[in-house]
Amino acid sequence: MAISRRKALQLSGVTAAAVAISGCSKAKSLKPEQTTKPKTTYKAPIANAKGPRVVVVGGGWSGLSIAKYTKIFAPNADVILVEQRHEFVSCPLSNLWLVDKIELEFLTHDYLQAARENNYTYFHATAIGLDKKNRILETSDGDISFDYLVFAPGIDYDYSRWTDDIAFETRLRQEYPAGFIPGSEHLTLRNKILNFKGGNFILTVPSGNYRCLPAPYERACVIADYFKQKKLKAKVILLDENNTITIKKEGFQSAFDELYGDYIEYMPNTVINNIDLDNKIVETDFDEIDFEEAAFYPHVRGAKILERVGIAKDAKNMLEGDINTLTYEVNGEKDIYIAGDSRPMGFSKSGNTANSEGHFVAKLIAQKINKTREIKWESPTTTCFSAISIEPERAIYIYTQYAHNKTDLAFNFASTTSSEDWLKDGEVNASSIYQWAAALYTDMFSK
Numbered sequence: 456m457a458i459s460r461r462k463a464l465q466l467s468g469v470t471a472a473a474v475a476i477s478g479c480s481k482a483k484s485l486k487p488e489q490t491t492k493p494k495t496t497y498k499a500p501i502a503n504a505k506g507p508r509v510v511v512v513g514g515g516w517s518g519l520s521i522a523k524y525t526k527i528f529a530p531n532a533d534v535i536l537v538e539q540r541h542e543f544v545s546c547p548l549s550n551l552w553l554v555d556k557i558e559l560e561f562l563t564h565d566y567l568q569a570a571r572e573n574n575y576t577y578f579h580a581t582a583i584g585l586d587k588k589n590r591i592l593e594t595s596d597g598d599i600s601f602d603y604l605v606f607a608p609g610i611d612y613d614y615s616r617w618t619d620d621i622a623f624e625t626r627l628r629q630e631y632p633a634g635f636i637p638g639s640e641h642l643t644l645r646n647k648i649l650n651f652k653g654g655n656f657i658l659t660v661p662s663g664n665y666r667c668l669p670a671p672y673e674r675a676c677v678i679a680d681y682f683k684q685k686k687l688k689a690k691v692i693l694l695d696e697n698n699t700i701t702i703k704k705e706g707f708q709s710a711f712d713e714l715y716g717d718y719i720e721y722m723p724n725t726v727i728n729n730i731d732l733d734n735k736i737v738e739t740d741f742d743e744i745d746f747e748e749a750a751f752y753p754h755v756r757g758a759k760i761l762e763r764v765g766i767a768k769d770a771k772n773m774l775e776g777d778i779n780t781l782t783y784e785v786n787g788e789k790d791i792y793i794a795g796d797s798r799p800m801g802f803s804k805s806g807n808t809a810n811s812e813g814h815f816v817a818k819l820i821a822q823k824i825n826k827t828r829e830i831k832w833e834s835p836t837t838t839c840f841s842a843i844s845i846e847p848e849r850a851i852y853i854y855t856q857y858a859h860n861k862t863d864l865a866f867n868f869a870s871t872t873s874s875e876d877w878l879k880d881g882e883v884n885a886s887s888i889y890q891w892a893a894a895l896y897t898d899m900f901s902k
């Protein structure tokens with residue numbers, strides 16, 4: 456049966472007006488490439504720069520500090536923060552929220568406020584490409600030209616040591632997320648903990664310079680305490696690829712032994728050979744361990760955007776930033792920087808490290824904008840509190856800076872102090888956690 460032209464248009468949803476327009480276009484006879492070639496450039500909807508433009512990719516602990524302090528140190532800079540999230544949720548202290556000790560509100564912060572109060576622009580988009588020659592950052596919402604560019608995109612997970620099967624990796628990500636990148640992973644993990652009825656709850660610790668060295672041990676402690684308070688017949692099984700607790704060892708080990716003997720089984724030197732998700736069994740060299748719930752923390756690597764735009768290096772397979780480790784500048788690229796957890800230096804991947812380092816990176820950029828004298832490398836500061844118990848609240852902490860060894864070019868802990876006697880100082884330390892966090896949130900989000 457023949458369908459009339461009018462009927463065909465009705466079925467396709469195309470209106471008569473549209474046909475009229477297309478009729479007009481036809482009369483103008485557009486060249487084929489004009490009708491078929493997709494638009495390749497699209498300028499981001501951002502006002503023209505009024506001063507040297509500094510674009511910062513990533514609004515985490517690093518990027519927020521860099522955006523704010525660049526504007527303070529170089530007030531004529533036009534600073535744009537490109538962030539893919541709508542709001543900031545803090546990883547530090549999130550372990551306390553997982554066990555219902557604090558409200559999510561305390562961890563959640565407002566990018567618009569940060570930008571308003573500190574005179575820069577928050578641009579909600581994902582960075583997807585880089586035109587180095589023309590100094591253009593490509594984002595999901597258009598291109599931004601820059602004079603200075605900083606990547607502070609944090610980490611991504613590397614599941615390749617466990618599997619090369621993408622379907623299996625997807626199951627791991629969705630069913631047993633690590634909970635080391637903020638967002639839905641944390642919500643899933645929290646629900647698992649709060650609804651746990653008993654049995655084995657597996658957590659893992661990767662080797663290498665993973666994000667937040669103490670966090671997996673802290674998480675084991677607070678989950679164990681939560682199960683203990685609920686009088687659950689449950690055990691946290693902590694499978695650690697490292698041969699011992701990687702940081703604050705005295706404090707964590709004594710907590711495992713003295714507080715959670717029946718609730719935590721700590722297994723160092725444990726490499727996972729296989730995870731059977733259907734039967735819920737983890738196989739190691741020596742054991743088969745069944746589990747009711749788990750959060751599998753794989754190895755970490757530099758955020759994928761670095762590799763995508765060709766500024767990652769494959770040292771130790773971590774694909775972190777390929778930079779001069781004293782100036783943060785990308786090797787072979789002028790005025791493009793990488794900072795925060797994506798850096799290749801062996802600093803502790805912590806929020807405090809990223810924040811204090813961010814102040815220094817801002818100084819480096821401002822020095823170039825202001826054309827002032829070169830400044831020397833400054834060590835970041837790592838101050839890291841870890842909860843040991845939630846009832847009563849007790850914590851331990853470590854403070855360190857770093858020294859640069861000019862011979863092997865490594866950065867080693869320097870001026871390190873720690874407070875790990877949780878029986879004596881734990882409650883005082885616990886109250887300091889909140890003061891520390893509030894001070895850092897203020898530093899990143901307020902004037």
Ligand SMILES: Cc1cc2nc3c(=O)[nH]c(=O)nc-3n(C[C@H](O)[C@H](O)[C@H](O)COP(=O)(O)OP(=O)(O)OC[C@H]3O[C@@H](n4cnc5c(N)ncnc54)[C@H](O)[C@@H]3O)c2cc1C
Binds near residue numbers: 513514540
């Ligand atoms: C459970 C847990 C507990 C922790 N506890 C502590 C603690 O007590 N103390 C402490 O100091 N540290 C702690 N940390 C570590 C701390 O959270 C990280 O070291 C810190 O977040 C690193 O900051 P960053 O800015 O490098 O990365 P992030 O904070 O991850 O920020 C990176 C940002 O970049 C954005 N981004 C990535 N790619 C793109 C893209 N292509 N385009 C646009 N945006 C992009 C991301 O959305 C993100 O907002 C903890 C971490 C975890 C997971």
